[in-house]
Every structure is written in structure tokens, then in C-alpha cells.
Amino acid sequence: MNYKLPLVITFCAGLLMILAEFIPHRPFGSISANIEIWFLIITGFAIILGQISLLKMNIIKVVYKLPNWKYHLATIISFSVMFLVGILYGMQKQPGLLGHGEWLSSALGDKPFDYIFANIYQHLMAAMFSILAFYIASAAYRAFIARTLDSTLLLSVSIIVMLGNTSFGTSLTAGLPQAIKFLHLPNLSSFIMDFPNTAGQRAILIGAGIGIIGSSLRIILGIERSWLGGK
Amino acid sequence: MTEFWTQFGIWIGALCTLAIWSFLYKDNPFYKIAEQIFVGISAAYWFVYTIYNILIPNFFEKIFTDFSANWLLLIPGVLGMMMVLRIFPKLDFLGKYPLALMVGTTAGLGIIMYLKTDVLSQVVSAMVNPFTGGTVLAVLGAFILIVGTLSGLVYFFFSKKHEGFTGGVARLGIIFLMISFGASFGYTAMARISLLIGRLQFLLGDWLGILGN
């Protein structure tokens, strides 16, 4: 019983979106247009739920002094500071509950929300992703071994593509005669990307596309219910 | 005063970067604190932007300024509140209804969009006359596109055992997929290094000031 109404809603919403594609007139067109706007609003609330949920988990860890609780205190403090300055003084030219907070932004050169974004958040995130450069170098050293024909092929292609995508690769084969200009590293890399790579990627796209259509159909028809928390 | 805070911001940015990079040596409290600060700020950023950029203009402002034209928006408003109430375990069931609407809408749209963009358009593009290319390389490329796509699809077709002719074609499909993965690795390496370059441009340029403009 608990599942029936959500399944009916899913079926109707899914069917409506499909019908509206083929019959974009009233009533299907206007109903689906409304649902799309509703979707945006519900997504907004869903994002709020996600953030509150994260905060709740961190508060539980701190209150019950679970392992590493001190670090989670840093999450709560940073969340609170960013949230408060954002809500109270807004961001960019958007006013907050207390206006623009000129006294703060004239000193900082920016609103506190934007200041934290530009000077802390942006750097933390960029640094977090930049450490992957080190790991990819390590992976190239340890795991990129030409054990079989397949792995040798993978390795050779990646080397050509890496060289072809650098100015060094361009300089390396720049002097090739016109007759064999297709072996010029950027040209070779471009050929690999445009043809064999595109063919492989296209097969993946078509295969995955059919898979997504299949699972979407299962969801609309109520065969796939795991999203409801059931089996 | 502003100059001080600008410099202070650059120093904070540099210290944040070094705290994250310290993980490369080994896990340590500086990294852990930086990681948690990142999570906290990120969540608050989403929260504030969702309120100011989505909920206020698309919902609250429309309801409060012109209720008669927008009363229908009360439906997503109520559904949205039901979604937020999932935070209380006893009211968890309420969240299933808005979720149902979102899942149904996404699934319905997904069928149409993926069918058109990823299946039909790609299949149509594979059905070309390879001899219209003009140059030898273009003809060769067109052949590769057709053969590669077909053999790759045969590899993904698991309803027939990969043996005999099917096995041979599937094997060819694997070769094309390996080329794709190799190309992806090359591009992945390029992407990761770009991010490191970005960081170093900040540290060496903005922070230490040893890079020319």
C-alpha cells in the first residue's frame, strides 16, 4: 500500500513526459511544462535536504564524540560561518537579510561570502583535484604494463595521444615531409581520436543509451523499485 | 586595509593548498582539517545559492507577489516540504511522493532524450557511404567508424555467446574499445596535469611572485 501511490505518480509523470514529446499540445504540453517548473522547485528543496542531512550527521558525530569528532567540528564551524555570512549579507550584488554589509565588504574588498569562496573554497577544491596529477604519474609507473596485446595497444595509443596533445609533440615531428604528414604526431593523434576512438565511444554511447532506456522503462512500469528503498 | 585582506587571502589560499598536498606525504591532521573545512563550506555554498537563486525567485517571490497567477506552485512547495521532512526518520515516508514525481519525470525524459541523442543520431551517423570522403584517409576513417561501431556493439551483445564469427567480431570490438580507453587515459593524464599547473601558477605566481605575466 505504502508503495502504490508513489508508483502511480512515477508512471503518470513518466508517461506524461513521453506523451508531451509526441503531442506537444494541450493538455499534455502545458501539464509537462508545469511539471518541469515543479521539478526545479522540488530539486531546490532536495538540495536543502542534502545539506541539512550532512550537517545533522556531523552534529551527531560531535555530540556523541565519535572517532575523529574534532575534525567534524571544523565542518560545522565552516558550514555555519559560510551559511551565516551568505544569508546575512548575500553574495555579489544580491543583498542578504542585513543588506550588503558594506562595513565588511569595504574592508575585505569583497563580500565575506565571495571572499571565502575566492580565497579558501576555490583553492581547497583546486588543490584537492590537483593531487590526482601525482597519482596518475604513480599509476603510469606501476600499472601501465604491456602484458598483453590489448594492454600494449592501450599503452601505445595513450602515448601517441599524450605526445600529440603537447607542444613538444608538435615540435618533434614538425619537419616530416608532406607525403607522410599524416604521421605528424598531432595529425596521428587527431586521426585516432576522430575515427577509432569515436567508433569505440559510439558503441559505448549506443550500448549505454539502450541500457538507460531499458532501466527508465522498468522504473516507469514499476518493475524497478529500488529507489523507493524496497527490493 | 583592502590590500592587507587581499594578501591575507592569497596566503590563506596557499596554506589551504599546502595542507591538501601534505596528504601526498602521508595522512595528517592538517589535511583532515582542510578536507572538513572544504566539506562544510561546500555544503553551505550550495545551501545559500539554492535559497537565493532557486527558491526565492522561482517559488517564494512568485507566490508572495502574484498568488492568483501562481497558486499552482503550492503543489511543488508542499512536495518540497515533504522532501525536507525526510530529515525526521518517522516522516521519511513523506519523501517518497516528491521523489516519485522526480524519478518519473527524469525517466520519461530520459527515454526520449537518450533514444534521440545517443541511439538514433549515432546509429544514423554510422550508416554512411564510406566512399564519399574524397581522400584515402577520409575513406579509411569512415570504414573504421562503421566497423568499429558495429564490432563494439557486438562485444556489448551478451545474449549470444562470443564464439566463432561472433567471437571474432567481438574481439575486434575489444581492440576498438582498447584504443578508446588508451585515448581516454592520454586525455585523463592531460586533465590532471592541467589542474596541477593551475595550482602551481597560483603558488609560484600569485603567492611567491616568481612567475612573469
Added chain:
Amino acid sequence: MNLQKIDRRWIFLFMLVGVMLPLIFPIGFKIEVMPNTKAVYDLIDSAKPGDRILMSFDFDPGSGPELSPVATAITRHAIEKDLKIVYLALWPMGVNLGNLIYEKEKDNLIWGENFINLGYIAGGLVAIQSMGRNFTEVFPTDANGNSIHNFPILKDVKNFSDFAFVVSISAGTPGIKEWIMSAGDKYGLPVTGGTTAVSTPGFLPYVNTGQLHGIIGGLKQAAEYEMLIGQPGTATSGMDAQSIAHIIIIIFIIIGNIAWYRNRKQQKEAKK
């Protein structure tokens, strides 16, 4: 010495120094423009002065070093062509990244006249679908909370037919794929843009079908674009470091393979 068991921190250090040195001491390798970058350039270059274009910031600071140079170069090209630029973001962090570019270029941009940032919109594919039906319903205000009806740049805008094309600078989902699916394939709006190099190979089938008008894949192609518009920026200055880093990775692959074969040979001999 067993090369296979080398402490990976040495590899990290080698990589760090390898990228750092060419930044401090530039070499000046030549940059060659590839067709996919040229296709993006041509689309923007073919727009008529006064045409309205959409630029969607679908990335966050994690991909900023790769994609901000793309967004900056395209914005500069659009300014040069006297186009009206409408920024929006399918990722919340994209709003601020867009504003950072606006701050740098604001001498040539007048908010509301030839430029506007509409801010963040949630919902990805559904949001784009909705923009195609009624643009102003999805964005009743700009990123600063002001009604968009106050701005001449969006006067008479109803849907995608009022834009020349969309440029999505994308690091994942939602991003350029959703723009192709809805704005491109459904509403017929030409789609172009830039992606992180990681996802570039996956988008080439769309370039092949014409669903995507070229693509700028990562920092190397951002440097190519900077060269096309004749304004070298951070992408161009990072190219030497990129080249050296690629060579280092290739050297690592070679040494790693030699170490593996040597190790295997030793193991075989030990068994005998």
C-alpha cells in the same frame, strides 16, 4: 635496486619539479591549432554583432584551471565580435566562476546591456527543457536578484530561438551532454563548448554527427583558442609545463615496463 618497489613519493617529487621548472623557465614550444578548436572559433566568429549567446558554466573550481581559460577566451572573443553574452550555471559554483571572469573583463561589459549573469539553476536536463519552452519563467531574476525585465539584453526573449547558440563549459553532469540532448536535438539551438580533457574523447561522437559544433578539450585546446584570438593567457603559459609533464609520464611508463620485465625475468631465473 628493485625499481618496482620505489617509494611513490619520489615519483610525486619528480612530477612536481618537472611541472614547476618549465613554469619558471618557459621554453616556448609551438602550438598548433586542431580542427575541433577551429570549429568552435568559427561558430563564434560567424555570429553577427548584436547576436545573443548563452554561456553555461557547468563546472566548479576543481576543474577551474582547465576550464576557466576556455570560458575567458570565449568571452573575450564574444566581446570582440560585439555579441550579447548571457551567463548561467547548471552547477552552483559556476556562478561565482563566471563572476570572476566578468570582474576581469568588466571594462568591456555593461551588466544588463551586453552582458548578464543569470545565476544558478537546478534540475539539469529538465531545467534546459523548461528554458526551451519559456526562458524567463526559469530565470525570473538575474544572479543578483533583480527582475530580468529590467534589462535590455533580455528584452523580448522568449525561448532558445532568441539565441544564436549555446556554449557549455562543462566538467560533467549536468553539462554539455544535457545541452546537446535538449537545446540542440530538441530545440535546434547550435551547441558548442569546452570540456575537461577527461571527458573529451566521449564527446567526439557528437562532433562527428554534427550535434556538437567542435569542442575545446582541456588546457591544450584552450591554449589553441587563445592563440586563435591572439590573446595568450594562462593556458598558453602552462603549455610548456604540460609538455614536460607528459614526457615525464611517458618516461615513467617506460621505466615501469623495464622494471616489470626485469623483475619477471629475475623471478623466472630464480624458479629455475
